[in-house]
Amino acid sequence: MTKPENGQIKAQVKESQIEQLIAQAKSQLNLFYLALSFFTRLPVPQSMHYSEILLNKANRYFSLVGLVTGLLLALIYVGFSSFLPVNIAVLLIMGVSLLLTGAFHEDGLADMADGIGGAFTREKRLSIMKDSRIGTYGAAALVMALLLKFTLLVELTQQDSNHLLLALILAASLSRAVAGSLISSMPYVTDDDLSKSKPLAQAQSSTELSILLLIGIAPLIFYASEVVFALLLVLLIFRWLFKQWLMDKIGGFTGDCLGAAQQISELLIYLTLVSFINKDILSGVIT
Template identity: 65%
Template sequence: MSIMKHLIGKDIVQSCKAQLNLFYLALSFFTRIPVPKSMEYSPSLLNQANRYFSLVGLFIGLILASCAYILADFFPVTVVIILVLAISLLLTGAFHEDGLADMADGIGGAFEVSKRLAIMKDSRLGTYGAVTLFIALLLKFYLLHALAQINLTLFLGALFLAAGLSRALAGSLISALPYVTETDNSKSKPLAQFQSNQERLLLLVIGITPLLFYPLALIWITLAVLFLFRWYFKLWLLKRLGGFTGDCLGAAQQLSELLIYLTFVGYFGHGSF
């Protein structure tokens, strides 16, 4: 009996280590946060790590909310928000913002799918990408400022929630669309192979859980907004690209994050100016 308990305990420890390794993989892929050198990597493991994308988002959101809470004791709200946005860009290396800009350049700059994909792979920033990125960052600043003006706790909670829930939505597109980029060195290709129902469920449950602490009406409104966005964005990508690329996932994260902030401002701000 003691041998059986020992074997079961060993299996549990190994399983926990394997899941922690997957989290580290997701963390290293989406952020500049250091991870243990002992982390194991393979394309297959990175594909499995998609289940923890929303957890990485919540981790980022926790860091941002903590920084905002501390900074609020020393600086005015506008400075706090700018610093938080800067910290966010530093943590992720502007990973998702780059995807949004590249997608805007590609889809806005050509009519043929092959040319759109080629433009999206170009590291140079074009007019469509620059304008889209500017508007997105400006809107994010003003929405966060509006939330902070309503209530500091609301502002901090929105930072935490949106970081996780937006990545859950973006990650859910992996199994909903075909992967269209054929470049062998594409960073997102290992993520596009397979996503099981269990992985997708865990991804969504982690992302949605913080939303359960808000009023029931806001929960339904937020989920409805994100569902409609995901449905339309999916059809939009199919029409213009025939599927998704890694840049599209970054764009989905940024756009859904903005929609969450916009929904919160509309709900708690009562539309007042």
């Protein structure tokens, strides 16, 4: 075999490897678009390919969807705060957040509160969660969550607006990582035909979990080590307690439970950050 032939073979192999990398990149981008279309109202390319199997694999990008959402909210807040008082700008970005996500996670929180708070048997709790109407427990949980979120976000702006901007990005990504990680360690317990999370919540591989968590914790690089430790500790304790509570109440999780986990995790992140403001530990944030 001559040298030109060897060179031609090597070129073909290299070209094939490049084509494989491009195909893999397009496949992952398609999964991200699927996650984005499921969890937000943001537009995605019409060329996006859908199947239930692919949608289930898209759970690896839950936290990336949160990262995109958080970045958008941070940019919008910068725009609003340039000509509006802080409290009004915060209220407006909360409204924008609801529009971006279609209040998807807030709806899950309300439904879970209604189901678990308003019944004493597993079957009845699951039945109530499927009801699109909101009850007293759901309304109370939703109002309290929104009021607390508004108060905490305004508090984060008092020292430096950079704290709020980074908090929006961190909370959006890390809270979704916490919620999404529940898929890997709990059984799915709802009617497939009525499930809001179908087929996203069916399974999660170790690779998908790793990608989810790595993206979720990425914004922590901007925080001091004390803050990072406190945040992770709080969220790990919450995840363990929430998992045990769900197993006791319904024997697993539903799509509504994932939404509730995201909302509660987000609030816990804001609470933890606010708790460090007076200690001046958030000075570790890059400004």
